[in-house]
Amino acid sequence: MIKFENVTKTYNRSVRALDDISFNVKGGEIVGFIGPNGSGKTTTMKLLTGIIRPDSGKITVNGFNIREDPIKVKESIGYISDNPDMFLRLKGTEFLELIGDIYKVPTDERRERISSLAEKFGLTGALSSPMMSYSHGMRQKIMVIAALLHKPPVWILDEPMVGLDPKSAFELKQLMREHTREGNAVFFSTHILEVAEKLCGRVIIIKKGNILYDGTLEELEKQNKNDSLENIFLELTEK
Amino acid sequence: MKMYLRLVSALIQGVEPSDKEKKRNKIFYIVMAIIAGFGIMLPMTFFVGVIIYSMTGALLPFGTPENGAELFLHLIATFSFIFGLNVIFSVFYFSGDIESLLPLPLRPYQIIGAKFTAALISESVMEWLVLAAALIGYTIGGKMPFYAWLGVIIGTITMPILPLIYCGIICMIVMYFTRFIKNKDTVNKITGLFTFAVIVGIVYTGSLSGFNTDKLIDALSKPDNALLNVMNCIFPTVPLLIRSMGTGSPLELILYLLINAAAVCIFMLLAQVLYLPSVVGIGQGGAKERHSAAEIISKMKRHSTVITCLKKEFRILVRTPAYFTNCVMINFMCPVFVYLAFVIHGQTNFLESFIYGIKSGNRESVLMLVLGITAVSVLVTAINCIASSAITREGKHFAFIKYIPVPYMTQLNVKALISIIFSGSGMILSIVWMGIQLNTGYKFTLFCCLLSLLCVSFATYFGIFMDCINPKLIWDDELNALRGNYNIFFNMAMAIVIEGVLCTGSFLLYKYTPLGVLFIIIIDFVILMLLNAVSYLLCYYKAGRLIEELEG
Numbered sequence: 001m002i003k004f005e006n007v008t009k010t011y012n013r014s015v016r017a018l019d020d021i022s023f024n025v026k027g028g029e030i031v032g033f034i035g036p037n038g039s040g041k042t043t044t045m046k047l048l049t050g051i052i053r054p055d056s057g058k059i060t061v062n063g064f065n066i067r068e069d070p071i072k073v074k075e076s077i078g079y080i081s082d083n084p085d086m087f088l089r090l091k092g093t094e095f096l097e098l099i100g101d102i103y104k105v106p107t108d109e110r111r112e113r114i115s116s117l118a119e120k121f122g123l124t125g126a127l128s129s130p131m132m133s134y135s136h137g138m139r140q141k142i143m144v145i146a147a148l149l150h151k152p153p154v155w156i157l158d159e160p161m162v163g164l165d166p167k168s169a170f171e172l173k174q175l176m177r178e179h180t181r182e183g184n185a186v187f188f189s190t191h192i193l194e195v196a197e198k199l200c201g202r203v204i205i206i207k208k209g210n211i212l213y214d215g216t217l218e219e220l221e222k223q224n225k226n227d228s229l230e231n232i233f234l235e236l237t238e239k
Numbered sequence: 240m241k242m243y244l245r246l247v248s249a250l251i252q253g254v255e256p257s258d259k260e261k262k263r264n265k266i267f268y269i270v271m272a273i274i275a276g277f278g279i280m281l282p283m284t285f286f287v288g289v290i291i292y293s294m295t296g297a298l299l300p301f302g303t304p305e306n307g308a309e310l311f312l313h314l315i316a317t318f319s320f321i322f323g324l325n326v327i328f329s330v331f332y333f334s335g336d337i338e339s340l341l342p343l344p345l346r347p348y349q350i351i352g353a354k355f356t357a358a359l360i361s362e363s364v365m366e367w368l369v370l371a372a373a374l375i376g377y378t379i380g381g382k383m384p385f386y387a388w389l390g391v392i393i394g395t396i397t398m399p400i401l402p403l404i405y406c407g408i409i410c411m412i413v414m415y416f417t418r419f420i421k422n423k424d425t426v427n428k429i430t431g432l433f434t435f436a437v438i439v440g441i442v443y444t445g446s447l448s449g450f451n452t453d454k455l456i457d458a459l460s461k462p463d464n465a466l467l468n469v470m471n472c473i474f475p476t477v478p479l480l481i482r483s484m485g486t487g488s489p490l491e492l493i494l495y496l497l498i499n500a501a502a503v504c505i506f507m508l509l510a511q512v513l514y515l516p517s518v519v520g521i522g523q524g525g526a527k528e529r530h531s532a533a534e535i536i537s538k539m540k541r542h543s544t545v546i547t548c549l550k551k552e553f554r555i556l557v558r559t560p561a562y563f564t565n566c567v568m569i570n571f572m573c574p575v576f577v578y579l580a581f582v583i584h585g586q587t588n589f590l591e592s593f594i595y596g597i598k599s600g601n602r603e604s605v606l607m608l609v610l611g612i613t614a615v616s617v618l619v620t621a622i623n624c625i626a627s628s629a630i631t632r633e634g635k636h637f638a639f640i641k642y643i644p645v646p647y648m649t650q651l652n653v654k655a656l657i658s659i660i661f662s663g664s665g666m667i668l669s670i671v672w673m674g675i676q677l678n679t680g681y682k683f684t685l686f687c688c689l690l691s692l693l694c695v696s697f698a699t700y701f702g703i704f705m706d707c708i709n710p711k712l713i714w715d716d717e718l719n720a721l722r723g724n725y726n727i728f729f730n731m732a733m734a735i736v737i738e739g740v741l742c743t744g745s746f747l748l749y750k751y752t753p754l755g756v757l758f759i760i761i762i763d764f765v766i767l768m769l770l771n772a773v774s775y776l777l778c779y780y781k782a783g784r785l786i787e788e789l790e791g
Contacts, residue, residue, distance in 0.1 A: 074642055111537060115533070118536075124532050
């Protein structure tokens with residue numbers, strides 16, 4: 001559902017953030033994207049969502065090429081950015097209504113989905129308050145609800161667990177599993193190796209814009225004589 | 240001292256455009272700076288200089304040459320105080336850097352000193368130019384001796400200090416002794432309303448007294464002017480500087496510097512005592528839940544993308560106090576001024592003859608009215624900066640407009656629509672009120688409204704395009720998005736230059752060609768239609784690409 005083919009991205013014509021990288025994410029997969037700070041994780045996420053353009057290479061999401069059908073690609077994606085401080089002057093309900101209208105979610109479906117997701121994340125009581133009064137975690141939760149509101153086939157989540165309380169993190173992980181069970185795809189970046197270990201069928205490890213590893217965790221552990229993911233990660237990224 | 244300088248430099252870098260933003264379009268900055276410099280700054284400073292020069296020359300025979308310059312400096316100081324209040328409140332108590340500065344091993348006076356200096360530098364660029372022009376005008380007009388130039392240099396640099404110190408002291412005392420102002424929205428609302436009330440008050444009292452140049456010169460020619468005496472007590476540095484320039488008395492200049500130094504010391508002392516207890520615990524303020532979420536969710540309905548995005552823009556502009564006072568409220572000052580001008584300001588010769596000219600169908604007066612409406616419409620749209628900050632206002636969440644499945648041009652049209660709604664409604668109210676007062680007839684009033692909307696729409700799309708070229712996306716406080724934003728200033732300069740060319744051209748056509756007023760107005764109408772087409776097409780073909788290239 002996600003095809004990233006020979007993508008290169010350079011900032012200010014000098015800093016090479018991604019160096020000719022390629023990977024695929026198939027339907028039914030949860031893929032963890034792991035790497036140290038400045039490795040190119042957020043750049044990859046931004047390229048997938050059309051926020052920035054690649055210098056070269058081809059990006060396809062849900063069968064649509066991002067250059068040729070940017071609107072179709074954006075409709076197919078549920079994106080959580082790394083900064084949930086957005087439209088803080090709006091109330092939670094107003095923000096979700098905005099998202100519902102932008103993604104053309106039918107009225108009944110919208111009401112039902114907002115109610116159930118807000119209930120799951122324990123946000124129902126706060127929805128009628130301005131988002132400015134929310135804590136960081138609450139803002140992150142409303143971004144999660146907004147990203148999932150239109151039932152997108154592809155979830156692209158940049159550090160989605162940051163700021164979530166354990167119950168909400170658990171609920172999100174459950175939702176991710178349910179989503180992939182329906183044949184959809186989840187691609188998410190994380191710093192928390194335990195999350196990747198428990199959730200992902202596959203991980204991609206990136207460093208300085210190059211993919212160091214792309215495969216299952218079992219294979220990775222086998223290759224590294226059953227060492228812990230933490231040690232393997234440190235060894236790979238500090239080489 | 241080293242620490243203080245480092246802090247000031249760090250704080251100024253937070254207000255100025257980032258290196259990334261500067262690099263983004265160096266040529267754009269250079270071209271715009273030249274246009275702004277020659278289109279606004281130089282003419283304005285020259286104009287101020289000439290006024291003070293003439294006023295000083297006119298007062299010289301009465302033996303009170305200093306009164307004109309004194310009055311002008313008091314006016315500058317008063318406006319600096321009024322507009323500084325909001326800035327100082329925001330910078331001292333509600334800027335994003337406070338959470339980073341408070342845990343550092345810094346003394347309160349060091350934090351306040353650095354914040355004050357950064358605010359002074361970023362807020363006073365234009366003021367320094369105007370002060371320099373006024374003091375030069377006074378020195379030349381009053382045929383002052385050579386040493387007066389020392390006063391020009393010292394006065395230009397130091398004059399903005401005292402009004403901002405007043406703002407700082409008032410702000411710290413208010414925050415220390417009151418418990419009700421614990422969030423920035425309240426502060427912004429209070430200072431916004433205060434500014435609005437003071438400006439309307441100044442216009443109102445000026446109107447009541449039937450202000451005109453003869454009366455002003457007459458009042459200033461008297462050595463004992465009541466208004467100046469009161470203002471001299473409020474800003475004692477003004478008379479000291481002006482008189483020291485005239486008499487060459489080093490004592491008065493030293494006293495001037497001493498008063499400034501004493502004000503700084505008192506301010507620092509108060510900062511040491513008052514700042515920390517008043518700043519701790521400040522927040523954005525929690526809002527209370529008014530309706531149950533279930534109730535709101537059950538009432539949710541599907542709207543078109545344009546309507547929903549328009550509602551979002553409207554809510555953000557109205558609910559964000561910095562935007563409300565600077566972008567929204569300013570539009571409704573125009574009808575207030577028109578109302579005051581007609582209801583109270585009946586006695587001045589110029590307005591009376593102008594009103595008489597319109598009522599009797601004098602062609603020159605009609606042309607002046609039409610040109611005036613076009614100029615004010617463009618100016619109001621540029622000043623309210625709803626359009627020229629359309630992308631800037633997105634700030635750190637600029638990426639949102641890129642990852643939602645809505646074409647960029649649709650989003651830009653929504654941003655244009657909100658600017659046209661606010662700018663246009665203020666202008667239409669003013670024109671309708673003016674039409675009623677001048678008895679111009681509904682057809683002419685409607686035509687003027689249409690012409691005004693054309694100007695608003697041109698200035699809107701042009702402003703949006705200008706903001707797309709180089710938006711200021713890095714700011715930590717909404718006021719920072721508007722203040723110190725060169726794009727807004729450049730857009731204003733461009734709008735003034737374009738409108739200036741249109742109005743001057745029309746007037747020259749009227750004066751020096753046999754073309755009739757109606758024909759000239761039709762030419763203006765056609766030019767405005769063309770300008771609209773050009774600015775819209777610029778947005779249509781270029782703005783989308785510019786947004787796509789921005790990496791946010």
